[in-house]
Amino acid sequence: MKGQPVLLTAVAIGMTLLCLLAAAWLGPLGAMLNLLTPIAAAYLSMRFGLQSGVVVVAVVSLLVLQLAPLSILAAYIGLFAVGSLLLPWLLRQGVSWDRAVLFTAGGSALVTLVMAVATMLADGINFDLLIGQLLQSEVEQAIQIYRDSGFDESQLQQMQEIVVGIADFIRQTFYGLYLAGVLAIQLLCLALLQRLKKTDYRIEGIAFDRWRLPVALVWVLIVAGFAVLVPQQQIMLLGRNLLAVLLPLYFLQGLSVVSSFLKRKTYPPVLKGMIYLMVFILNPLPLIITGVGVFDLWIDFRRPRKKKVK
Numbered sequence: 132m133k134g135q136p137v138l139l140t141a142v143a144i145g146m147t148l149l150c151l152l153a154a155a156w157l158g159p160l161g162a163m164l165n166l167l168t169p170i171a172a173a174y175l176s177m178r179f180g181l182q183s184g185v186v187v188v189a190v191v192s193l194l195v196l197q198l199a200p201l202s203i204l205a206a207y208i209g210l211f212a213v214g215s216l217l218l219p220w221l222l223r224q225g226v227s228w229d230r231a232v233l234f235t236a237g238g239s240a241l242v243t244l245v246m247a248v249a250t251m252l253a254d255g256i257n258f259d260l261l262i263g264q265l266l267q268s269e270v271e272q273a274i275q276i277y278r279d280s281g282f283d284e285s286q287l288q289q290m291q292e293i294v295v296g297i298a299d300f301i302r303q304t305f306y307g308l309y310l311a312g313v314l315a316i317q318l319l320c321l322a323l324l325q326r327l328k329k330t331d332y333r334i335e336g337i338a339f340d341r342w343r344l345p346v347a348l349v350w351v352l353i354v355a356g357f358a359v360l361v362p363q364q365q366i367m368l369l370g371r372n373l374l375a376v377l378l379p380l381y382f383l384q385g386l387s388v389v390s391s392f393l394k395r396k397t398y399p400p401v402l403k404g405m406i407y408l409m410v411f412i413l414n415p416l417p418l419i420i421t422g423v424g425v426f427d428l429w430i431d432f433r434r435p436r437k438k439k440v441k
Contacts, residue, residue: 140175143171351373
């Protein structure tokens, strides 16, 4: 139908705007919707070409500029907009899904770096100081929410210590956490594109249940682990930031092992979905799955095991 792309573009603009501003409008409840911000533009780009996605990104950017602070627009461009265009463009070029995600995360990080440098030059402010100010603002907002919720002074003191500790951890590992966050957003977008594709487009690359990280990367993980123990702040911070990126990648490889195991089983889809959900939220399963991802390099959990003959 000739008018279908136009209608879908209008719907995509509305969905993107809703997902982007959901966190501000709905609070913590809208944070999950926030992660879905790039999917509409990415889907249109996959189905109808890059021009459709560019229209969505351009219109949303103009609307955000009118409705929200400039920081929201910067966050949209760095976290979502670049990926919603670059990821589908790479996939349409036949780039394998894992390389497309990696290149997209790198492109998003580069654009964010350029915007950060431009902000520093324009305002004459140190980037670390800027991050510190943003985190301090978030801490104050969180404490105010707890205060409005009726917490007494002793409870507020405890919650403040926890929130300040989390903020300090984020400040020290901001760069690694940012890259890990961008990777997670692109992977979620890719997973949804895979679910929505039907016969409209193809996504190239190895099946997820057979996917592995490069073997040599484990040595970077080992070096990063030892760097955290070094009593020198810069080396320790470098190790922390590397671990913030690498550990989620090995969790993903562990998830690939789980996917391989479940593929061989005849469990109902509902049960498989519950298993995946528990892997993400049930402590200490995420740590165990990350360990499986690391040791899969040597043990090869996906190799078929020969049954012993009695």
